[in-house]
Amino acid sequence: MxxxxxxxxxxxxxxxxxxxxxxxxxxxxxxxxxxxxxxxxxxxxxxxxxxxxxxxVGTTGPALAVENVVETVVPVTxxxxxxxxxxxxxxxxxxxxxxxxxxxxxxxxxxxxxxxxxxxxxxYTSVANQVGTAGTTPNDIATLLAAGTRLDQEATPRDGQRTVVWDPAANGSMVKAAAGLFNAPRPISDQYESGIFVPALGFDIGMDQNIRQATTGTRTNGTVSGAGQTGTTLNVTGLGAGGTVAAGDTFTIAGVFAVNPQSRQSTRVLRQFTVTAAATADGSGNAALTIFPSINTAASNQQYQTVSAGPANAAVVTWDVAASTQYTVNMAYHKNxxxxxxxxxxxxxxxxxxxxxxxxxxxxxxxxxxxxxxxxxxxxxxxxxxxxxxxxxxxxxxxx
Structure with missing residues (x-):
């Protein structure tokens, strides 16, 4: 033909x-x-x-309590x-x-x-939540469970649309680590034949050679400079003269806990923040950091509350990964x-x-x-x- x-x-x-x-x-x-x-x-x-x-937020009781409707449109260029x-x-x-x-x-x-x-x-620089150990290839199913727990704490739906993508090293390590954990013959066979970690523990699993490498800044642990700060800018001191903060560096603040976005109850886990734009401290170690998520307390924005309380003056800022460290950034995420x-x-x-x-x-x-x-x-x-x-x-x- x-x-x-x-x-x-x-x-x-x-x-x-x-x-x-x-x-x-x-x-x-x-x-x-x-x-x-x-x-x-x-x-x-x-x-x-x-x-x-x-x-x-919702209201208890028969009285009408009309809430302001805040619609958000996100522009994608x-x-x-x-x-x-x-x-x-x-x-x-x-x-x-x-x-x-x-x-x-x-x-x-x-x-x-x-x-x-x-x-x-x-x-990844916009993602604040992080589990695992920088510089150590994931080799235990507990790491996958920890990622799932963190998503649960953020009220991420369990609707079959959660995914993990990791690099070839993590995929090989985790396939080996989970080799004896499955009882069903079909998943064991699929994993053995494909060499790819099969869907498990609420996640679809993918291997991606484009997983990014992150390098942290030269900053030292600092402290919050000024009480009552809210929003997406955080003034910090003690970063070291000329200390750099890389986009994607994540940190916690002493006494500032995450809240469940639906119940607004504290998870009793310190809220992780990510720096969304690189910054350099001045000669006195001061810098204004652009962060996600926004610091929203019940008093400032109850509908979109993110933390149990705002940071106190001089509250300790602790970076999740040591200065000048390169590491792999695998990702667990919901489709949306x-x-x-x-x-x-x-x-x-x-x-x-x-x-x-x-x-x-x-x-x-x-x-x-x-x-x-x-x-x-x-x-x-x-x-x-x-x-x-x-x-x-x-x-x-x-x-x-």
Missing amino acids: ANTLLNTSKILDKSLMILENNLAFSGRVNKEYSDEFAIKGAKIGSTVNVRKPVRF LDTQFHVDFTFSSQELTLNIDDFADRYLKPAMATIANKIDFDGLGL AFTLATADLQMPEGVDFAGRRNHKGISMRIVRQYAIGTDTFPCRIDVLYGWRPIYQELACRIAG
Whole structure:
């Protein structure tokens, strides 16, 4: 049977299926596709708005007590246009789609998927919760249980949408550690045959070579500078003259405990904070740190309370990982912790052909032009996307 000429629909449909299969981290997060650009097309810098649900406190008794409704819209900037470009001959246009996929699409989609995944895993700097030991590859199922416990304390739903992605070293170590823990023959067989830790303990498990490495700043343990601080800025002293704080450094404050976001009861676990922007202390060791989560007390913001009480003046700040330490940042998270947003790119005119497709929240464009001098068809496949943490409290790092 003669092969038929490839067209944009066939290429894009096949490409999106391959891409979806390659997304270890990104395939397990919330994906937002914006159709507002479907006609004119989006550009780098375009913004997609994602709405977060409101929270209420509730009232006991028959009296009406109307609460203020605070709706939050989180803008996601489409700041990355990534593409793979290649050339094929007019003869190769007669390949069937499977041959074309093996020769061109699979390598191209692997490159795009790795870029999207790598960028998404960089969101670890926005995640405050962390378990495990920096510099030690996870080798005990207790680490996985600890991550699950931390998510439970944040009221993360147990709805089958929790995931852990870790690097190859952690995967190998944990497969070995859990080898004798399963009783069911099927999971044992699956794990043995694939070499990948099977879904267990409430998590889907994935191995991802794009897991990030973090390096902590040179700072020393300090103290809070000024009582009554709330919000996303924390003034700290005692960091050492010129001490650096890296984005993603996590810490606790003496006497400041986390609360369950629904019951608002203290978990009796010190609230972990992450520094979301790098900072350098002045000559006296003072710095203003930008942090997540925001310090919200019952008195300041009951609906979105995050801590049992605000920090006292001179309360000790303790970093979770020692200064100048490099470590692996594996991730446990709920699907809604992060959002990958995509939109349709602009369609060019005056080309041989161009097409767009959206599949499960990922939009892709292909453009092909004919080069008469070489009788070839230069081709490019593009994605326009942006990442944003939405509910990063529903995520927990696993240090390794």
